[in-house]
Every structure is written in C-alpha cells, then in structure tokens.
Amino acid sequence: MPQPVTAPISAHERYPTGTVLLSNALTFLTWTFGAYIIWTALGIAFSLLFIAYCLLIELNLLRRSCVSCYYYGKTCFSGRGRCCSALFKRGNAGDFAGRDITWVDMLPDILVSVIPITCGIGVMIVDFSWLVLALLLALVGLTTMGNALVRGRLACKYCRQRTLGCPAERLFQKREGRE
Secondary structure (H helix, E strand, O other): OOOOOOOOOOOEOOOOHHHHHHHHHHHHHHHHHHHHHHHHHHOHHHHHHHHHHHHHHHHHHHHHOHHHOOOOOOOOOOOHHHHHHHHOOOOOHHHHHHOOOOHHHHHHHHHHHHHHHHHHHHHHHHOOOHHHHHHHHHHHHHHHHHHHHHHHHHHHHHEHHHHHOOHHHHHHHHHOOOO
C-alpha cells in the first residue's frame, strides 16, 4: 500500500506567541518549584542562590549561543533571540553551527533540576511533606515530559537554526544512535 505524502515541515521565521509563552512558563515553573523545594530543605538563602544560578545560566546561554543563532533579534521559541539582541552584540552565525557540545557542557542546565530534586528527596526522608512531594513530581514532569513537548513538538521541529546546524541536535542524535 502506498504511503501518504506529507508536506515537509517548514521552519518558523517567527515563532507563535503561544509557543514562547509555554516555553517560558515551563522555565519559570521549573525555577519556582525548584526554589521552593530548596527553601524547604535549606532555607531562603540557598533558594535565592539557586535563582541566581538559574539567571547566570540564562545569561551564559545568551552570551555564548544566542548571539550567533539565526534567531538573534527575532522571536525564537523561547523569546531569547529578542532578549539577547537587547543585551549583547551580534556574534558570528558560523560559530553557532560549528560548535560541538557534550553532556559535560549540558551539566549546568541539568543541575537546575537535579539540585532541587535531590533536596526534595532529602526533605521527604527527614520530614515528609505532601506539598514537596507534589512539587517534586511536577518538577520531574516539567523537566521530562514538558521539555519533550516544547522542544520536540513545538520548537526544534520548526527551527530554522536546526536546518543550518545545531550542536544540541547533533548531541541528541548521537544519543539516539542516529549518527
């Protein structure tokens, strides 16, 4: 039986506002749930340090990657392209596509979830809390299924930079055995 012909997915020149809002909601909920869990486990000072850490990671991403991305000055899936152009001078587009990243490079981003999850597990062992359990489950859901939804179905699939060369896509393709 012949396979149906499907139209190729066209890249977004400008992402829909709903995608940008959903992407940012995912980020801010992850930070908020993480900060609350850390506050419960270690106190407000560590919670504030966690938020500062999250902001530094975002600034580093803008400074190292977004300045050279196709979406610099444009509305990408997260809106970072516009934010980046307000804060940093444009970089070389070839630098983005030519970069190689490893799981070690991704570690700071991964820690945004791992640190509060670890603190939450500690809280659950020492003094069980239904609220912390609910936030832990929500945090795990946001960082797994939420990211898969936003990046897999709404962002990367339509990204023009992906077609020009994306180091993250290359990293994930290796993981899935596609290279």
